[in-house]
Amino acid sequence: MRKVAIIILTYNGKKYLPSLLGSLFEFNDTQPETKIIVVDNNSTDDTVESIRENFPQITLLPQSQNLGFASGNNIGIKYAIDNGFDYVMLLNQDTIVTENFLKPLVDQAESDKTIAAVQSKLMLYPLTELTNSLGNVIHYLGFGYTYGHKTKIQDTRYKIQEINYCSGAACLLKVSALKEVGLFDDDLFMYHEDLDLGWRFKLKGYKNVVCLDSIVYHQYEFSRSIQKYYFMERNRFIVMWKNYKLATIFLILPALILMELGLLVFSFKNGWWRKKLQVYLYFVNPVNWLKIFQKRKIIQNSRVLSDKEVVKEFSGLIEHQEIESQLLKIINPVFDLYWQIIKMLIFW
Secondary structure, rough: OOOOEEEEOOOOOOOOOHHHHHHHHHOOOOOEEEEEEEEEOOOOOHHHHHHHHOOOEEEEOOOOOOHHHHHHHHHHHHHHHHOOOOOEEEEEEEEEEOOOOHHHHHHHOOOOOOOEEEEEEEEEEOOOEEEEEEEEEEOOOOEEEEOOOOOOHHHHHOEEEOOOOOOOOOOEEEHHHHHHOOOOOOHHHHOOOOHHHHHHHHHHHOOOEEEEEEEEOOOOOOOOOHHHHHHHHHHHHHHHHHHOOOOHHHHHHHHHHHHHHHHHHHHHHOOHHHHHHHHHHHHHOOHHHHHHHHHHHHHHOOOOOOOOHHHHHHOOOOOOOOOOOOHHHHHHHHHHHHHHHOOOOOOO
C-alpha cells in the first residue's frame, strides 16, 4: 500500500483549520495510508496551540520563523522523504477536501511512471459552482495563472489532461521524482515556486496533470498586498533565468523589455513602484546572480528535454485574471502573436 504524507503549511491559519482538518478526518479512507503533517511558519494567532489541543494525532513541526511557502513546505517534504513516504499531498490551509479526494490522485500517478505531479480540481468556496483552477498555465514571459478561474466549466468538456504545472494549493507529488528533480527553490520564498517545480519536472521529462475526479474547495482570497507584487515580479525572472536556454531568452528579450516598460509605468500609476525598483535592485547584487547561475548550471546539465519540447504548450496570453484590465485586452494579442512567431524558431 502506498504511503502519502498530507502536508499543510500554516501561518496564522487558526480560523481555517477546523474546516480543513475536519474534512480530512471526516473523509479519511484506509487507502492509501496517510499521515497528516502540519508545518507552522511561526504563527502568532495560537495556531500551534489549537492544533495541539484539538488534533493531538497530527504530526506538528513548528518553526521559529516564517520560512515562506517554499522552505516551509520543504520542511514537510523532507520529513516525508526521511520517513519513507511514497507521495506528498500539499494542501493550503484555506482548502477543504471532499470524499475520496486522494485515491484518484494516487491512482492517476501510479498509472504512468512519467507523472510527477497531479492536481485536484480546485473549486471556489463558498462560490462552489465556480472553478478556481483546472491546472495552471505558464506564460512565456514567466507569468503564471490558474486556468478557468471564476468560470463555470462542465466536466464533460474535459478529460484528465497534461498541464503546464500544478497549483501548490492541492497537489500530489511523487517522492521519487522529487528526489531526482529537487524540492521547491528556497530562495523564492513565496509565489512561482510551484511554477518553477512544474517547469523543472517537464525539463526532466515528467508530466504534470490535473485529475477531475479529485475535488478540493479553496477559500481563495485575492491579495492586493504590495509585498505580493515584489515576490511575483522578482521570482518570474529568477525562474526564467534558471530554466530557459540562453537562446530562448535572447528570442523573448524584445517582448520582455516591452513588457517591463509597461509594468514600470503601471507600477507608478498604482503606487507599487518602490517594490518594482526593489526587484531591479535585487538583480544588481552579484551574489544573487551567483546563486541563480549555480542553480541554472545544475538544471541545464541534467535536463533531458529541449526547450522546443517544453515550451510548446506555454501560453502567449494572460487570461482568467482576478482584475479586469483594458490594457491587457490590448496587449494580449500583440504578445501572443510575437510568441507564436518566435516559438516556431525554437529548434534547440
